[in-house]
Amino acid sequence: MPNARITGNIVGAAIQKTRLKKQINQVDLSAELSVTYGIELSQNLISKIESGRRPVRDKELMAIAKALGVTPDILFGIT
Numbered sequence: 001m002p003n004a005r006i007t008g009n010i011v012g013a014a015i016q017k018t019r020l021k022k023q024i025n026q027v028d029l030s031a032e033l034s035v036t037y038g039i040e041l042s043q044n045l046i047s048k049i050e051s052g053r054r055p056v057r058d059k060e061l062m063a064i065a066k067a068l069g070v071t072p073d074i075l076f077g078i079t
Helices: 011-023 026-037 043-050 059-067 072-076
Strands: none
Touching: 011 043, 011 059, 011 072, 026 043, 026 059, 059 072
């Protein structure tokens, strides 16, 4: 697919699905990321990541995966 274009962020939906499965709201995830990992992502930014309107940085992805108790591979759909 040489002309294929990837837009947005491909892990956002997986972050949301995993977060909901773990029954964690965006505010609590934001607090966990701040306190435990020093990652400052507001509830609004988490919403934007989950909807694909904001890219997720590698450091943020690692912290989100840890906070949700999964590996980044799970969020990328790699099992």
